[in-house]
Amino acid sequence: MEEGIPVTAVPRTLLDLAATVRPDQLRRMLKRAEELKLFDLGPFESLLERAGGHPGVGQLSRALAAYRPPRFTRSELERHFVALVEEAGLPRPATCFNEAGYELDVYWPELRFAVELDVFETHGTRESFEEDRLRQEDLKLAGVELTRVTGRRVEREPKRVVERIAQLLAQRRRQLEARPAG
Numbered sequence: 001m002e003e004g005i006p007v008t009a010v011p012r013t014l015l016d017l018a019a020t021v022r023p024d025q026l027r028r029m030l031k032r033a034e035e036l037k038l039f040d041l042g043p044f045e046s047l048l049e050r051a052g053g054h055p056g057v058g059q060l061s062r063a064l065a066a067y068r069p070p071r072f073t074r075s076e077l078e079r080h081f082v083a084l085v086e087e088a089g090l091p092r093p094a095t096c097f098n099e100a101g102y103e104l105d106v107y108w109p110e111l112r113f114a115v116e117l118d119v120f121e122t123h124g125t126r127e128s129f130e131e132d133r134l135r136q137e138d139l140k141l142a143g144v145e146l147t148r149v150t151g152r153r154v155e156r157e158p159k160r161v162v163e164r165i166a167q168l169l170a171q172r173r174r175q176l177e178a179r180p181a182g
Contacts, residue, residue, distance in 0.1 A: 009043065010033050011043045011047045012047060014029055014033070014056075015056045015060050016056060017056065018059040023063065026059060034067075044060070045064075048060065048061055081106060081154055084161070084162050087162075088163075090169065091108060093106045093108050093115070094106075094109060099112075099114070099139070099142065100139055101138070102139060104116070104139075111169060112145060112172075112176075114139065114144055114145070114146045115146075115148075115149055116132075116146060116149070117149055118151065119151040145172055145175075147165075149161055149165070
């Protein structure tokens with residue numbers, strides 16, 4: 001009760017709403033709860049375990065996937081990503097390569113193209129957010145093209161991630177070949 005009005009906790013409210021709203025609406029509600037510091041994954045997971053046949057369970061569980069930690073640690077993610085790249089027949093990149101004063105997760109030196117593999121747990125602060133933008137600018141000024149791939153995307157859609165990296169590598173190669181010599 002809040003001032004005499006019955007209320008439910010955020011997880012229960014969103015479970016009930018999940019049965020009636022579109023997936024994009026539910027994702028926006030979760031995002032807003034996170035922005036308002038009302039989001040804690042533990043109570044959501046606990047509620048889902050108890051909710052049984054509630055009609056909102058499936059949709060809420062799918063929406064919460066974005067908040068669950070990825071299976072990979074940084075080094076595991078890098079190894080997994082490189083294995084995917086090699087399986088796709090792409091050139092093997094260097095890992096933990098130092099360029100322009102920064103350590104790059106995955107790098108093709110001949111193309112001056114890097115992939116940063118991000119997980120929220122290591123980039124989830126304002127300071128990290130700001131540092132990442134400055135780092136990207138510094139690398140661009142040094143002639144390094146950088147793209148970011150989340151661990152969650154590598155886990156969920158590995159084929160699509162590798163296809164896009166292949167496209168970006170080909171695009172970068174064309175850009176470098178089109179530059180005048182000298």
